[in-house]
Amino acid sequence: MELRRLGRTGLRVSAVGLGTMTWGRDTDEHEAAEQLKVFLDAGGSLIDTAATYSDGGALDIISSLLRDEVHRDDVVLAARSGVADGRVDASRRALLSSLDETLRRLGTDHLDLWLVQAPDPGTPVAETADTLAHAVGSGKVRYVGLANHAAWQVAQMATLLDGGVGLACTQTEISLLNRSSEHELIAASDALGVGVIGWSPLGRGVLSAKYRHSVPADSRAASPHLRGFVEPYLTASARSVVEAVATAADGLGRAPVEVALAWARDAPGVSSVVVGARTPAQLRGALAATDLDLPDEIRGALDEVTQAIAGG
Template sequence: METRRVGTSGLAVSRLGLGTMTWGRDTAAQEARALLESFCEAGGTLLDTAAAYGAGDAERLIGRLVAEVSRREDMVIATKAGFVIRNGKRIVDTSRRALLRDLAGSLRRLNTDYIDLWQIHAWGDAPLEESLAAMDHAVAQGMVRYAGISNFVGWQTAQAATWQRAFPGRTPVVSAQVEYSLLARRAEVEVLPAVEAFGLGFFPWSPLGRGVLTGQYRRGTPRGSRGSSDHFAWFVEPYLQTRSRAVVEAVAKAADGLDLTPLEVALLWVRDAPLVTAPLLGARTAGQLKACLDTEAKSLPTEIATALDDVSGGPMVARTG
């Protein structure tokens, strides 16, 4: 698999990343191992997780499986801090205390001495300078190699990057991670301009529109899909509305004309979009992941990518210049 630099930093990652949000809950240990084996065999290096995923179980699985399947030094482990689910409630705490507590737990669960890319999971109520100072401390202590942010809007991304550049010695923000797909192009309004202006890497999550762009929901909600589960139905439902159907049908039509699958068309559109470093794949089975990995030698004709731009929200400024 090809590799890409994370913005203007020295960090390099595979151009597809493996997301682990379902590990330890919907994806059992045996299936997670199969996913990791397939990913590594294809040349994948970027593993994305978070302290909050599965209440820490995703990180525990990674800590065990990386040692069995690959070599720690060959993997780029990215995790996040500052977000937990407690008693069914989502709590964002980006204070220095909470962030460093999450980091200590991540290091223990991942069975590693360092995190390659440590990200603030979401914008919180704590002063931004306090949160970023925790990142500085983690890097200075050797616990973290690079720092990034996740789910920040455009002005928040710019503020974080600017603050870290204001004085020599602060740890630069090297990456941003938000949702981005043919069904979610809001990042193009402010986040991607900030990514470009500050030379950041960009990791889109849910590049397949929460699974909807694969076409599996065109005739209803399949059994066993995320949309049919009690804890993920809310996640998929927003993209099952009428306004999304035209985009899904356009992707299916493009796939038919190119002898590709809708999954391949949707993923290639994101993977090769301007400023994208690596889409994060939320595959839950080895079969789903293989379908994504099979895109390595494929690409979309420019005219098709541009047509999908038009259907899904209008011309992409970064593509057209």
Template sequence: MTRLDAAGRPIDRAPGSRWGDDLAVPIGLGTNTFGRTTDAAASHRVLDEFAEAGGVLVDTADTYSDGASEVILGDWMRARNNRAQVVVTTKCGNLPPFDGLSASQVAAAAEESLRRLGTNYIDLYFAHYQDDETPIEETAEAFDALVRVGKIRAIGLSNFTADAVCEWIDTANANGLAVPVALQPHYSLVHRKPFETELAPLASEAGLAVLPYRALGGGFLSGKYRTEADTEDRARGGGVRPLITPEGLGLLDTIDAIAQEHNVTAAAIALAWLMQSPTVTAPLVSATSGAQLDDLLAAPAVTLDEAQITRLDIASDGLT
């Protein structure tokens, strides 16, 4: 785990490297199902298997199951006595009564997350959603204050426009504040814009780590949703139903063909495509069982050739 100074700058990091470049397994475990569709015992089993496979980055948020996800993760770290071996990312700004990114809300939300997680620091703390009602300077100062007292080690931005990311970085640089080191955008083969057109060039220029969420398109890219009947009575059915089109199914056919060439699952191919993007540090994925997790953890061993990447690019072009 890379150490940071009081301003959130990495110590002993090689020039030109990004936050997260030293992750042993370049995949993050998303915990949005913990406490909702996955109970504590099942969640702990998934966490155990993720850790046993070498995974270290676990992503949560105060809004996930209204804080229950953070509690489950905190209980697991305490039971396993492994806090130092886990890279914890969590988020604030979207859970009442601490919604928004004013200085007081950010400070209060951080205290609540620390309490639920049972830790005295958060490795990477995200502003979950852009808050146009609060000046970015106020929010940047609030996050910087958390860095300076050691409650968070680095700052990330999720669901921010490119203009807002630039404004935060410029404000931080102009005022000697801790600068954001990571983005968490919505990005996958079925949702390529606005990340590719607006955020990817910025991430590359600013050296920002990129941790995409919904990396499997809400489960669509795993291939389990091919008809409207497949979406019935499924928690994510409504979100993937619009993707069941000739174009969407054509993309699944392309993924399936490439998966057969590598003898892996469709999900592993969709993740491999993300992981081979030069701007992506680690996609975030959710799993409710060890079997699901095994499929996902096969992705880092897959190397797509240029022709396969082009086939995927063409098949997914125009879906978003």
């Protein structure tokens, strides 16, 4: 798997990262261990997690795997803080408390990448910036970034951190069902030297084409705690995109999930995309796209069919 430089930093991350949103809830420790092996065997390095995943259960599983399955230095460990009990809080107190708890549960003394999970209008941005700089200065964090922030907020933070620790990346949703980052965020990030990590490149699972005819009983859309996450993409316009992806996949002799992942992974300005699979088999299916380079005419056709919902 290709390793890519994250923005203008010296940090290199795998073009596909391993998401852990389901770990500790829908994915048990045994399945997580198998996922990690599949991911590392494919050449992956970036592991993405958050303090909120499974109420910290994902952190506990990662801790166990770092202790028993993989050397800490063989992975790039990224985690997000700034949301607790459904409330956004990017204050110094909340962020540093979350960082300490995250490190404790992970069983490591540092994160390679630490991101603020969401904008907090109740905290001065200078305070959040100072907190990020302090975390790097303390040695607990190597690089810092933002997640789910608008382009102007990324520019503001990058300016505040310029000349010091710097802003390594921004993380945002990117897929054929959500191209809103193309409006301003990717161009701004490129100009600022900030890397872009995309989450949910498979359109929250919808681009796998599993929902073309029904909602499988074991799918996210049938899950009480994930149904609301998937439903925004179970629309007529989304179905037209899924059909286009399926048609392209048929023509290439590949699976729809591979086409969708390859499109997002190689979108202009993208450093990496994070795939969160519930099972090892799902992860293998996605990582089969490692050797897939979409022909220009296929990418062009997919771009055209998705322009109508570019903000979706």
